[in-house]
Amino acid sequence: MAAVAELALEVPVIELKPKPEDESITTTFVFHNKGTKPVKVLDIESACSCLSASLDKAVYAPGEMGTGKAEFKVSSFVGRHEKTVHVRTDDPAQAEWVIPFVLEVPEVIRIEPKTLQWWLGDETSPKTTRVTMTGSGPMKIKAITSTRENVEFSWKEIEPGRVYEVTLRPKSTGEVMLGALRIETDSTIPKYQRQMAFFSVYRKPESQQP
Incomplete structure (x- = not known):
């Protein structure tokens, strides 16, 4: 051998x-x-x-x-x-x-869903994403800013330092749009001080069109 x-x-x-x-x-x-x-x-x-x-x-x-x-x-x-x-x-x-x-x-911050999506021509109804602080200690959201002006948004604390809901609504769905919400936290770890959630207005795929 x-x-x-x-x-x-x-x-x-x-x-x-x-x-x-x-x-x-x-x-x-x-x-x-x-x-x-x-x-x-x-x-x-x-x-x-x-x-x-x-x-x-x-x-x-x-x-x-x-x-x-x-x-x-x-x-x-x-x-x-x-x-x-x-x-x-x-x-x-x-x-x-x-x-x-x-x-x-290990996960420290969970954003679900990560992207809020509308189709072109949809009603401009609000949608919500949940931000959960899953690490060992609580974290607070300090501020949220948007990369696009064509949206309205707000957030509220559901569970202090742990769970937040962020609600967003596009002012119009007449044009394709892709943007992000910059979420600032009070984390002591630099890479968790800024998180991103996304939103979009897309053209509906032909397979889903009536």
Whole structure:
């Protein structure tokens, strides 16, 4: 039987769990060459620019343990995300070793629905989105501004520091429009001090037209 290399993690998947305030998170992971011949790492690429990884050396002997380091840039990610890093080797039997990552980014602010939508020619009836502060501590909305003048909006506190309702109505639905509400909060974490909700007036798809 021909000798082969086999790089493999010690765990099924590498989990990253940043805190709400983290801009990035790094982790180390362990793997082995479980094959019967040395393997040389030729290149490492990530399927996402938000995730990068490196290994401690280029060549691993049979049975040798290696360590890697990964960094995830949290940015505006929220919730569960599956990402991969691809390691290219000199062994045709394992030309590409895929390292799986699961990212669990805690939610701090939830806006549902994220976009309020009207069709061209619709009645200018008001619609409501709910802003829920889902983090460990309460947050208040300080101000809301619109990127468009062709709308009227207001908001009210449903549960102090936790739940708000924002109501918006276009003054006209006669033209296509896309805009946003800038929501300012009193969060102590800079990236949560400004959130966005969106609104639009679109032409109804032909399949939905009478």
